[in-house]
Amino acid sequence: MTYISDDLRQQIIVRANNCSEYCLVRQEDNFFTFHVDHIVSEKHGGTTDIDNLAWSCPHCNIHKGSDVGSFDRVAGKMILTPLFNPRINQWSDHFRIAGPLIEPLTSEGRVTEFILKLNADVQVQERNGLIPLGRYPCRPASQSVQD
DSSP, X not given: OOOXXXXXXXXXXXXXXXXXXXXXXXGGGXXXXXXXXXXXXXXXXXXXXXXXXXXXXXHHHHHHTTOOEEEOTTTTOOSEEEOOOTTTSOHHHHEEEETTEEEEOSHHHHHHHHXXXXXXXXXXXXXXXXXXXXXXXXXXXXXXXXX
16 A cells, blocks of 8 residues: 655645545535545556645545546447546536535446446445435535536
């Protein structure tokens, strides 16, 4: 595991507004500590610098693992589609909020929703409880989100 300095970790948290940059849940609303995610894993040549790191809830990070893409089953093409990258993609271009669901809008959105299991029952239930409290979705400073 690569060492992430406290300064770099703080920069990532501030940029993300302490929100998971994939599912838009706040660290404060999660029992478990969020992770610094290598968007492109070190295994695939990704670097440990601010441009390749994202703030991620444990659910998203564990399901993402070292994956960088998958096949879009809806498009029906056996072409590797990259996962959503919060450093180069706008969240609202690839997803939309529909109540507690995260609906993918693009091929990248579909493979990300599938691999990260963004709409797993427990995640949907959690978001459904946060919506009436005005706690979901969180707005990362680096992303625009439309709902």
